[in-house]
Amino acid sequence: MANSCMTADFGIVFDCDGVLLDSMGMWHALDDRLAARVGAVFTEADRDFVTSGTLLESGRYIHERFGAADTAQDVVDIIMHDMLEFYTNEVQPKPGVMALVQELSERGIPMGVASSTPSPLLRTGLATAGLASYMRAIVSVDDLGTSKREPLVYDTVRAALGTARERTWGIEDSLYAIRTLASAGYRTLAVYDSEIAGDATSLAGLADCCIMSFEDFTAASLIGLMSDAPASEVSPKP
Numbered sequence: 001m002a003n004s005c006m007t008a009d010f011g012i013v014f015d016c017d018g019v020l021l022d023s024m025g026m027w028h029a030l031d032d033r034l035a036a037r038v039g040a041v042f043t044e045a046d047r048d049f050v051t052s053g054t055l056l057e058s059g060r061y062i063h064e065r066f067g068a069a070d071t072a073q074d075v076v077d078i079i080m081h082d083m084l085e086f087y088t089n090e091v092q093p094k095p096g097v098m099a100l101v102q103e104l105s106e107r108g109i110p111m112g113v114a115s116s117t118p119s120p121l122l123r124t125g126l127a128t129a130g131l132a133s134y135m136r137a138i139v140s141v142d143d144l145g146t147s148k149r150e151p152l153v154y155d156t157v158r159a160a161l162g163t164a165r166e167r168t169w170g171i172e173d174s175l176y177a178i179r180t181l182a183s184a185g186y187r188t189l190a191v192y193d194s195e196i197a198g199d200a201t202s203l204a205g206l207a208d209c210c211i212m213s214f215e216d217f218t219a220a221s222l223i224g225l226m227s228d229a230p231a232s233e234v235s236p237k238p
Contacts, residue, residue: 010226011161011168012104013154013186014135016115018173018193020101021125022094026086028196030079031062038066047196052176054147055079055118080118087125096214098130103219105134112137112157114170116148136160148177151184169226173197178207189225 018024031050035042042050046065050058059075062068069075104111112135115122119140126132137160139153146152158168170181171189175198181188190207191214192200204210209225211217 009163009167011110011112011158011163012222012226013157013161013168013170014111014113015170015172015174015177016113016117016122016126018094018197019171019191020093020097020113020131021129022092023086023125024173024193024197026083026091028194030082034062034068034075034078035066038068040066048176051174051196052116052147052149054116054141056142057147080121083121084124087121087128089128091125091128093129093131094214096217100214100217100219100222101131101134104222107219107223109219109223110136110161110163112139112161114139114141114148114153114157116141118142148174148180151180151186154181154184154186167226169222172207173203175202175206178203182206187226189222 014020017027031042031047049061053061055076056072059079060072063072063075069078101111113122113126115138117125117140119142122140123132123138126135126138132138137157139156141147141153144152144156154170158165161168165185166187168186169189170178170186171191172178172181173191173193178188178190178198188207188209190198190203190210192198192203192210192212200210200212
């Protein structure tokens with residue numbers, strides 16, 4: 001859907017949940033329901049592991065630590081069933097996202113998605129929200145047998161965009177993912193979503209730029225940031 005009115009030598013790799021889709025509340029509620037089934041309450045360490053792990057890793061962790069379901073795969077199946085219903089019928093873009101993505105597309109900025117969400121949920125959610133057609137690549141860590149603790153998923157999307165690492169911006173809400181991107185040489189924009197993913201102070205301390213929402217952060221602001229424009233031309237929310 002991108003036109004050729006402007007061609008840039010930089011690109012954008014978006015996270016999905018918590019950045020493009022307003023979905024993390026559903027994931028956190030699901031975690032709590034699973035824990036409640038076995039009479040447990042997630043600690044901060046439990047949430048950190050589940051947030052940073054793949055769905056299979058999380059299912060195995062919840063099964064082994066709390067005794068949820070008969071097998072780890074049963075936990076995964078429960079999560080997949082509940083989340084597919086949500087992604088098919090209810091999920092919405094986060095505020096400001098649709099306008100931002102549409103304008104970036106009109107300006108010819110190549111975009112893709114790198115996510116820890118399983119591919120069937122990821123693609124369904126992006127399609128339901130009307131965002132899938134704007135992305136040159138949509139890649140789940142499960143497609144690659146990896147996690148966001150290493151940069152392979154970002155590199156795979158970047159290859160589809162055809163941009164160099166130092167000219168590619170990773171946009172994430174999770175502190176651990178920002179750390180992976182920064183260590184690999186990507187530029188980083190943190191978008192605050194929840195304290196579970198990362199508090200605003202920690203995100204701002206690690207990322208090149210941190211904003212609280214896309215509502216007041218336009219495509220022009222993002223392009224100015226990516227182009228290393230003077231700070232006066234970029235207006236992220238504090």
